[in-house]
Amino acid sequence: MLADRYLPLCLAGPHFTFAQLGQSLDGFIATRTGDADYVTGEEDRLHLHRLRALADAVVVGAGTAVADDPQLTVRACPGDNPVRVVLDPHGRVPLTRRVFTDGSAPTLWVVGAAGERHKAAADGVGEGSGVDVLVLPDSDAFAPGRLVQALARRGLGRVLIEGGGVTVSRFLHEQALHRLYVTVAPVLLGDGIPGLRFAGQPVMRDALRPPVRRALLGEDTLFELELGTP
Secondary structure (H helix, E strand, O other), X not given: OHHHHHHHXXXXXXXXXXXXXXXXXXXXXXXOOOOOOOOOOHHHHHHHHHHHHOOOEEEEEHHHHHHHOOOOOOOOOOOOOOEEEEEEOOOOOOOOOHHHHOOOOOEEEEEEOOOHHHHHHHHOOOOOOOEXXXXXXXXXXXXXXXXXXXXXXXXXXXXXXXXXHHHHHHHHHOOOOOEEEEEEEOOOOOOOEEOOOXXXXXXXXXXXXXXXXXXXXXXXXXXXXXXXXX
16 A cells, blocks of 8 residues: 555655645635644645655745744654755745744745845844755746756755645646645634645646546545645
């Protein structure tokens, strides 16, 4: 079972970009107050840690880093920690977040160069902290395809896009993903923070229908979408 699920990812090669989301049946990754503990169950969290163990880098946006204060490490299964990449073009993630302070794994803080505040934020990371700062010149450099190239130049070719919904949706919409994992829990939130949202097609026949595999993770259902070559 595990070999069937993860062997294709293991054999995908040194340059592969994949994403993961866990959401409710009605498409939300958290309640309207931001509570996401936990939308999906324990087996999906184990699945997420296995994905981290198979990645060189795990990427989150600034919103996720601020709201969830994630560790982004491999704890529920054997494996090495990936480099934690925080996309923060406006330099708004506080330096008190665990990715900057816990020393559990290397962190790459990707910030924009447009303004003194961003430079001051980057300068606030001390040497020896395990945090490296990558300053990108403009907003175009944050485009998913260019970000993946920038990470590859640092030896980070296998990239997991973990959150949040805005970041994963952007990579999906701009065709920068090889594979997408979506775990759906049998729970209805009614409203909240949405998962996948992007400009869709006006007619059903043009909707994105990639090849899919399904698996049960406890009460949850995992959908593995094969998106092809970005």
